[in-house]
Amino acid sequence: MPIFSRPTNRRDIVGRICLTVWMAAAIALPGCSRPASEPPLVAERESPSDQAATSPPPPVTEQPAFAPPPLADLDRDAKWIDRPVKDALALLREQQAKETVACSVAEALALTNDSAAANAKILSALGRLPDDGQADLEARLDRHVAGDLGSTNPILISSAAEFDILGLTGFGLFSYDRFLEPFANAETVVSWQTSADGLYDKVVLRDDLVWNDGEPITAHDIAFTYRVIMDPRVPVPAVRSGTDQMRSVHAYDGRTVVFFHKEPLATNVWNVNFPVLPKHVYEKTWEEDPTLKDSAEHVKLEEKPVSGGPYEILSRKRGQEIVLRRRANWSTVKGRKVREEPYFKDIRFRIIEDPNTALLALKSGEIDEMVLQPEQWTTQTVDDAFGRLNTKATAPEWVSFHFAWNIGSPFFADRRVRRAMSYAFDHDRMLEKICLGMYEPCAGNYPPDSWMAGPKKLVPYKQDLDTAEALLDEAGWTDHDNDGIRDKEIDGRLVPFEFTVLVNQQPFRIAICTLLKENLEQIGVIANVRPVEVTTLQEMMQKKSFQACFSGWGSGTDPDSSENIWKTGEMRNYCGYSNPEVDRLFTEGRRELDRGRRAEKYARIQEMLYEDQPYTWLFWRNSFYGFSKQLRGYVFSPRGPYHYSPGAGSLWKPRAE
């Protein structure tokens, strides 16, 4: 039985935004495989020529006017190359079929997850998709979410909770799998093609797609959404980076949409991936209220948004819960079954901000899953009270932590000093005593097993106080006045090596900074640890008003997403790092379409960063999850178990025996 992945493409949406990388799509589509005898399930609104003739001029946007060429000309000249169109659940099922199951479900459920071997068995046995008829399709999933939604409008969202909901209710064309490989979603797309010159992506949509109000989902919705996103009056927080790399998006008919790129970039594949609004709902309200939130109509839509994904919002108690209900007209359109049903009838997101309360809720069976804090993993989920109803699993995530050195400060302008900091820090002690052996050491910008890290493995720094001292001596930081603190003459003044390291108020992070302070004291450097509130810390980093700080980044699915951290003058280049070769390689990497050659460029960037040590990289963080013993189908990606396709769509509960 083919299983279609609903939560998939919406997850994608999440992804897209999250990753900020957008996909390119182009497709030729001539033959959408609907039998000629059958009427189309979705009426095409306009013929290509009608559309070209009647499309209204775009509203106030920053985009220059763009006249799309006729589709026939494009088809003649583009030399379309087919791109992958996949069903995420079927893909996962195929992949799992090749894997050996480590133990039975009963054995896995009896395990206490106290070792890597036990963790592997749990993931292997409980992460599998159901066989036919095995899943309870009437079940409800109770998910934990740590905060309420700010918005349900797909293009206005920015928080993790909003992405989680959008992953289930939103409509999208593209997705990526657990290895973060992009594809077009077979649930919504018939074909996806890219022109040989990389300047166009063509997508043909399925003809059996409807919004939950019964209106057809068409290519015009996608072109319309692009125009709204690009309207400077609309306060879009995150979605615009990516769409702004395109020249235009044009719907040639109800099913064919072409994305026109400014340049043939490797990242176009992500740029085309943005959430979609229902044109029939917003086309009038948008002009009346470009904020998309002020008018009475938009306020109403916030409560009950029109949904294009497999779920719709059934009810919402602000600050308490959001209940989603499986849409009947997702899987059955005009009386015809066109997609498989998602595994859960209802998904209830229960908002619990306090992690202790959330853990009690998991222990008492009120929620089916939650993200565990590291200390919850090690100390509060090892007893029978937890194991009675639950199990837990962990996997590495592409999230790393580091000390950032402000190169603009007199202390860290010299890379020998930055390297000395990395040598002075006791990495082993941090990993063993503070991280409790749960995290892998981090040596650089890209995860060591990712394609962009290249074949050469960077060796994580180890504490070597002699080398650290030698580097500081070499850089001129010696103890001139014999007071036990290193100093250096700068602008005619003897400056002691005493700096402040900023950190947010989490005890775990403060402990790591305190260890740095202790280590540096041994080589005559004073580090003052200053915990600050998270938004304040963010602001201080943005304004570069810091000397050093402890921070972390989640890696995007594409290496280009770190360009804004390292390229000269970029907004998130908090360290003030500047290396013309790194700048050049990022630009080239984005333009290089061959993955092998791209990887070489990013690997080179990583090597240069390793040499320059603008960060002292510390560790890769794992994701930790507690799951009800009733739950199956959790498969982790480098972005956790949900933020990919099928992600949350692969979760299921077995039928009662």
Add this chain to the structure above:
Amino acid sequence: MATYLLRRLLLGCVTLVAITVVVYGLARNMPGNPLTAQLGEDPSRRITAEDYARMQRAYGLDQSWPEGYLQWAQNLLRGDLGRSITRKQPVTTLIGERLGPTLLISGTAFLLIWLAAVPLGLYASARSGRPDERIVSLMLYALYSFPTFVAALFLQVVFAVWSRGTAWELPLFGMTDLPPDAPLGGRILDVARHMVLPVICQTYVSLAYDIRFIRANMEEAVRQDYIRTARAKGAGPWRVLFHHAFRNTLIPLVTLLGLSLPSLIGGSIIIEQIFTWPGMGRLFFESIRERDYPTIMGLTLMFSVLTLLGQLLADLLYCLVDPRVSVD
């Protein structure tokens, strides 16, 4: 009386302007803004400098803080408190949604506190120094110093986890488990069950404090000459306590009551956070973290008005409880 009221109201308005100017200035000058908080640490949620400027304009963050304040004040005069930046809702709607749940907890706790504090306070002073009073005082001390977040967790474990499936079971968190279309009676009962643990947590610390407050005032009152006179005239111990002593401790009590008014709607961040209660405390806390200036200002305005009203009310009640006091 009318002159007094008018004077107080005018003074209140001036105070209100001063408070809102200071709070707005402080809020806008805190490091970070709503965009900083929204974009967070995810490098993929990048934004260009142009987009950043565009978003700043959209939220009115390109104005200086005095300009922003004037804009806010003008809107206020038109009855518009603005719209939350992060929650995309009018601030009045947000406050309206949170007011009911907050009052449910704090109103119930307030009633329970005063219904219990007065008799227990009088009991403690009547039995002062006796073993039973010592034991009660010791317990009150213990309660007063018992942190709410520990008590909350303890209550949750006992009543929501260990008592699961028994008659003692109480909900772990939230305000209701029933859908909005459930029968009214069932919904009321459901909300009442959800209220029990947060109300206990909200009540016990204040109860311990108020009992000790009443007792301390009574201790002072019973040492006065007029009490000795009353006793000499043959008044019974309870009559002395109620009629002569307690009535004379009402002024500090009324002050305390007046100051409690804003806390009635202020909510409790800790209790609301632990029990996921959709109240005002959480809203205020979150809006500060998110730098959601319109919400911060809406809540500040409401708290300030209530504080001023509470003080006015207390001043007016003085006349009622003490004939020697007159507003004229």
